[in-house]
Amino acid sequence: MRIALFGNPNTGKSTVFNLLTGLRQKVGNFPGITVEKRTGTLPLDGESPEILDVPGIYSIYPNSKEEEIVQQVIFGSEAEGLPDLGIVVVDSTNLERNLLLFTQLSDLKIPLILVVNMMDLASRKGIKIDIEGLQKRLPNTPVVSMNARVALGKDRLLDAVRTQREKRSTNEPFIPDFTVLKNHEIEAQGLEAKERFRLIKNLLHGIITSSETTESSDRNRWDRWLTHPVAGYGIFALILMVIFQLVFLLASYPMDWIEHGFAILSQFVSTHLPSGVFNALLCQGVIPGISGVLVFIPQIAILFIMLSFLEESGYLARAVFLMDRLVRPFGLNGRSVVPLLSSLACAIPGVLATRGIANRKERFITLFVAPLMSCSARIPVFTLLISLVIPAKRIGGIFQLQGLVLFGLYALGILSALAVAWVLNLLMKNEARSYYLMEIPTLKPPVLRNIYLTVLEKIKVFIVEAGGIIVAISVLLWILASYGPTATKEKAQKQVKQTEAYSRATPNEREQMENSVALENSYIGILGKTIEPVIEPLGYDWKIGIALITSFAAREVFVGSLSTIYAAQSDQEEHTKLMQRLKNEKKADGTPQFTLRAGVSLMVFYVYAMQCISTLAVVKKETQSWFWPIVQAIVFGLMAYLMAFLAFNVL
C-alpha cells in the first residue's frame, strides 16, 4: 500500500511524518529533478506501507517547473498511479484555507484521512472546532484531531489508516465532473479556488467558533521587534554572531578528537600490519581521507542544529522577510539567505538548500555564488597563514590584527559572492517573473525530534555526496605523491644521502629528508614544478604548488601537504615545527618565501579558488548539466589568480 502525506507548508506535516516513520525514512530525488523525495515506512499490524511525504503545497496546481514534475509523478496517469490513501494534514487555526487542497484531493477520488493538527494552538487562540460535527459532514473521510508536536492523537490516526486501508473512494464530489489538473489556465485555476472556498465556507458553517483573545497583540509585539528597521537587523546580526561563535567554540573539541583518533589509528595500523604498499595506502591514503571527511561533521552538525532551531521556531521566515529587499539588487531572493548561511559551514548542504527557491534564475545565482562563502575547510588554511605572516599585535588597543584579517577574509568572500551575483543577474535571462509570496508562521517552540532528524539527514547527505569523492581523491593524491619516474627518484635519493647535512642528521631527521626528496621527485612534485612558472607571479614556488594541487581533495589538506613537503615531524608539535620551517624557508635568492605579500596572496587565492571537487559534483547534479560547474571552476579560478596577483604585487 502506498500512502501519501499532503498538506500546506507550516501545518506540522513533517512532524506527523517523523512521528509515523521515525528513523525508517530515506531521502532521494524525484526522477529528473532535484526536488526532495522523502519516503518512509510505517510499521502497522505486521505490514509496512510506504509513506511519501509530498512537499508542502497550497494547491494541486504547480507553482514552478519543479513542482509540475512532482505533481505529475503523484497525480499523472503515466506515473505510479494515485496513492492508495492520502493523509491530509491541516492547521486547525486556519481550517478554511487548508481545506482547499483537501477538496481538490477528494475530487481526485483518493481515499483520504483528514488530520486536524495543532489543536493546542487553536484553543490558545480561542478557536473551537466541532470535530464530530465536521465528521458528520464528511461521512467517508475519517477526521482525526491531533497535536503532533507532543505525539497526541497518533493512535487515532493509526486506527483511521486501518479503517481506510481497503477502501475505494466513495467521496461525494465537491465539484462534479472534476478531472485531474483540468484547469491549465491560470484564470480558471483562480476561479476554481474561489468556487472551492465558497463550498468550504458552507462545509464549515457552524463548525468553528472563535472567541476574542489577546493573542493578536502578543504576536505583533514580538514581530514589531523582529522586523524593526534597526532592532530587526540588530537581532539578526546578533543571532548570526552567536551561531558562529558557538560553531567555532564547540566544534573544535570533537574535531580534535577525530583528528587525533585517526592519527592514532593510522599509527596503529602502520605498525601492526605487515609493511608494504597496502599498508602505506591504508595509512597515508585511506585513513587520512576518511578522517578528512569526518572532521567536517561537528561544524556541519552544530550549524544545522542552530539553523533548524531557527527554522522550526519560525524565526527564519522573519529573516527572509527582512533580507528580501536587501539582496534583490543582486538577483537573489530573501530565501537565498539560508543556503548562503549554510555554505559558511560547507557549500554542499548550502547548494542543496537552494531547492527551496522557486524561481530558477534566483536559485541558480544562489548556488553559483555559494562556494564563495568561506567554508569550514578554509579555516585551517587561514589560521596557519595568518599566524605565519600577520604579526600578533593590537590595533587601537582593542582589536587583534590577526582576528581582523580573518574577519576581512570572510568579508571578502561575502562581498565577492554579492558582486558575482550582481553580474550574473545582468547576464542571465529570467524565464518567469520572480514573485515572493511567503507565509510567516507563528513563533513557536521547536520540536526537538524534528531538529534531530534534520541534522542527521544533513550529515548523511554530506557523507554521501562528499565522502566518496574526498576519500577517492586523497587515495589518488597519495599514489601521485608516492610514485614517480624511478630513475630520477633513485638518483635524487642517492644525492641527498651524500650531502653533508645528511651525514650530520639524526636517524629521524634523515628519514624526513628522504621523504622530502621522494616527494619532490614524485609525479605530484613534477606537477608542482610544471605549474611553477604559472604561479610564480603570485609569489608561490613549486612546493606551494603541490599543496595547491592536493587541496582539490579538500582545502584543509593544504596544511598536511605543507608539513610533508617541509619534512616537519608529524606529531603533536607539528604545528609549531611547521611554522618554524615555513618561517625559515628561503627562496633561491635567499629572501624568505613566506613574506607578508606571498602569505596574503595565498589567503586571497583560497577565498576564491574553486578547489572542491565535491561541490562541483553536487552543482552538476543539482543543475543537471556540466555547464554550471565548469563555469564556476573557470570563473572562480580566474578570480583567484587575478586577486592573488593583485594582492602580491600591490602590497
Next chain:
Amino acid sequence: MRLNELLVGEYGRIKAIHACEFSSRLNEFGVMEELSFEVTLSAPFNGPMAIHFNNTTLSIRREDAAAIEVEKVVPPPFENFQ
C-alpha cells in the same frame, strides 16, 4: 487605492485583484475579493509587507501588492477576522 499604500496597523478589504502571474496563487491562499485584513508588518527599505487574515500572516513584495486593489476600512470586527 492599492494594497501597497496601506500602512502598518491599518485595515483593508480587497476590492479586486488585477490579473497577473500570481493571482491564482493569491486565490489559493484565500486572498480574494471581499477579504478583510490588517497590515501587520513592513520590512525596512521598501521591502516586503505582510497582511494578516484568518490566522495567516502572508508576506508579499510591495510591487506585487500594487496589483491588489483595496479599500481602507475602520477597525474590526469583521466576519472573517480571527
